[in-house]
Amino acid sequence: MKLVRYGRPGKEKPGLIDDEGKLRDLSGVIDDIGPEQLSDKVLRKLDKIPHADLPLVRGNPRFGVPVSKIGKFIGIGLNYYDHAKEMDLPIPTEPIVFMKAISCLSGPDDPVMLPKGSKKTDWEVELGVIIGTRARHVTVKDAEKHIAGYCVVNDISEREFQFERGSQWDKGKGCDTFGPVGPWLVTRDEVYFPDKLDLYLELNGKRMQSGSTDNMIFSVPQIISYLSQFMTLEPGDVIATGTPPGVGNGRKPKRFLKKGDFMRLGIAGLGEQQQDVIAFQQY
Known part of the structure; x- marks a missing residue:
């Protein structure tokens, strides 16, 4: 479904x-x-x-995040071999874990807002995993049964905030609108090979990211098992599992988002997102 x-x-x-x-x-x-x-x-x-x-819905309504009451929004960094290479960083020996603020969640086609003072806002198409049942100290073998489904995530990241404003990544990952999720949750029974999914992202019609989840360093079951050793994963928690190469920070010359840009991104079988980039707005 x-x-x-x-x-x-x-x-x-x-x-x-x-x-x-x-x-x-x-x-x-x-x-x-x-x-x-x-x-x-x-x-x-x-x-x-x-x-x-079931009643048919007319028109083209906005899609929101496909799951409500999300408790945790967890990110995995540098989880593709070719992305780690483009960033000129060593291959992780354990998953790199960071948290994205729940307040950054937004619908798949909602605008992405540049934060105040932003100089280096970047894009990252990622496979999202949505937890369906509580996972605590689970094995890799048993991890999959704790998955409700999969989705597309754009892990928007402000690189100056992330790398140049201290040692913690979280403040570069959790700005308002930095977590588009959706358009839908595809239940796990319909995703036969989550380790062989093609991902892409286009900026203003130009392909920037192309990759496959078969290039992930740590598989989805490995990630779930690993996280469950340090925190209890609850139903509704979302995990963004890393991004393939082609991010703005890895390009030569570097390219970051600016007002008026347009992103289109997706994963095979999981749908597509599209976002306009807008300037900071004080609510």
């Missing part, structure tokens, strides 16, 4: 994309798509509903 949340920010309704690519309303069946709806039991129940009988 492809599960979505659609509507105005803060007013999203649950829905799904049927086999014909049409948006169907799930609000008569469930209140939302959140931690309580991500277990295998609930997902199987939703899958058994005749999708063609």
